[in-house]
Amino acid sequence: MNLRNIDLNLLVILDALLTERNVSRAGERIGLSQSAMSAALARLRDIFGDPLLVRAGRDLVLTRNAEELIVPLKDSLNKIEQTLLRRPSFNPASDARTFSISASDYAGLVLLTPLVQMIANEAPNVTIHLLPRARDATRVLQTNQADIVIEPTELFGSNEYPSCALLSDRWLCAVDAEHPDIADDVLTEEQFLQLPHLVYGIGTHRQLNLADQHLANAGIARRIQVTVESFLLNPFLIQGTRLVSLVLERAAKKIAATLQIKLLAPPHALPDIHEAMYWHPRHTTDPGHKWLREKLSSVAKEMS
Known part of the structure; x- marks a missing residue:
């Protein structure tokens, strides 16, 4: 492939196509009409000897070759942009x-x-x-x-x-302020194991948070009654229930001030994050x- 025979503007078009995976949206992103984008896509397919985007139902999907182009292409374009737009300094009071x-x-x-x-x-x-x-x-x-x-x-x-x-931050147990089973603000190991738990899972695949991973690896089994993806919802969800939830102290203290919950030391040692x-x-x-x-x-x- 001889770069002298290639319009390097096509790389900008290719980046938009790989990002949007839609000819119309890619054109809107860089200010080109759909017909101009279609013509550019035809040229790119010819250059790479690959269809790059193929139709699957109503959508366009990337070929394997196109997937492998995403990272190196963005890196190259970013380096070019930084070279052309390099600034000797940054003034937060005025620069956009x-x-x-x-x-x-x-x-x-x-x-x-x-x-x-x-x-x-x-x-x-x-x-x-x-x-x-x-x-x-x-x-x-x-x-x-x-x-x-x-x-x-x-x-x-x-x-x-x-x-x-x-x-860094440490883990605490959050419970309702009027929890019927917990006296003297002390959560015993027996209570921790017997009470129902609300567990914070990371992402839609419900990856356990670090504290719950530690307990699972230690073979400590609890009765998990509720899982939630948002860490910040935990204190709100346990109000008025018998639920126990492991929370991080810095965030929990900010929220607990406005809620009827209390924070207790966990009966098991947990590693800080x-x-x-x-x-x-x-x-x-x-x-x-x-x-x-x-x-x-x-x-x-x-x-x-």
Whole structure:
């Protein structure tokens, strides 16, 4: 393949097609008509010797070759964009930038709420997109769907992404303030095992949170009566019930102040969680991204 014979604008079109998987929406994204997009897709198919997008019912799906192009294509386009738009500095008081952060609702309450308040006052032209926690955090960074991922180090696992520790938190048991079976604000091991539990599951596949994973691995069986995907719903759901739920202290204390629940020490030792932020190396030296990471680190430091 000779690059001199290829219009490199086609790479922008290809990126839009692979992202949207729809010719009309891809055209709207980059300002081209549907006929122009169809003609460009025909040229791309000829260049790659592959249909790239094929029809499956009413939808278009990517071929295997097209799937493998997503990450390297985005990386290449991002590097070109950074080279052309490189800024020697970033002024939050005047510069207009857009950033995205993927995090759980727990991290959203504890870390992102004060971050948004800080940025709203200091950077009036900065837009922050807050995204839900992703099942595959590394792919979110690879494909540039998020600039920062906030994730417990225990879940993110071994990786080569730059990172910065933010905060740690411990697990407590949340119960109704007038729980009929718990006296003197002490939850015994027997009560913990016999009472019904509400369990926070991560994502639609209901992956157990770190505390419940620890108990399961230790062979501690409980009666799970309710599961919920949102960590922040836990305290609301246990009100007026006999349910017990494992919650993280920093978030639970913020919510418990307005609810009729109480927080108790668990009868079993549970490992703390350690939240960190991760980003793609492409953003390490960008002044705007550095400013955002410093603000997030500042928020976490003040909490500590």
